[in-house]
Amino acid sequence: MIIEYTRLTEHIAAEVVGLDLASGAESIDGEALRSLLAEHAVLVIRDQHLSPPQLLDAVGLLGIPERQNYSQFNHPEYPDIGILDYEGEQKPADMWHTDHTNRECPPNATILYALKVPSRGGDTSFVNMNAAFLALPGEVKRELEGMKTVNTFDGQFEVRAADQRDFGRQVEHPLVRTHPETGRKALYFHVLKASYVVGKTAAESRLFLNELLEASIRSEFMYRHQWRPGDLVVVDNRTAMHKVHDDYDRTEKRLLHRVILKGDRPV
């Protein structure tokens, strides 16, 4: 089966059309979907109707699901699904980031599936950090390529003892990583999970990373997704960063299921 798609912006995101993920993974060309994701960094697949097991079956086309950082947000019956409902202590990640950099092998991809969305706002934006990196001056690029971040939990939520044991070790990552399939280099960090940049203090590191986001990210490298129920969006975390727009009426429901896929050690 040929995968049909249209590009959503010049630098990032493609919408896949004519795909019914509930029809069963065996009828869909997973390899074509994976290479489309590597090429465009974000895939949008609208109008899906997926129960939790159907969602897990469908994302199996793209990789192997793994447990997320904060087990208190796991789906009670399907713990490979994280529930994003931003109620209680949960709040949207409204700054640019890539997911789970506290892992030695952070997830290759994150899948977001919308069940309920507010009448306005609560969009998710994605940015191509390969394009952002390439647009920097040559000497800045060379300097960044030698730098490393040291990462751990960001302390935003309560960390359960088992999660601390499984995911709480400090890990070092290159600030610029090379995508294993495309060979493209991208800026790679999570400001809150980076305890520090090697050679800088924690305070210097925070300022440096925020300034780097400011200097490198441009609107033309972005795609802003306005959610509808049934939207499934996949982001390649090796190329793109994302953020949630925390601008919606919090008395309205915004409920997404999230799955992360096992990744490689960034190089």
Ligand SMILES: [Fe+2]
């Ligand atoms: Fe995220």
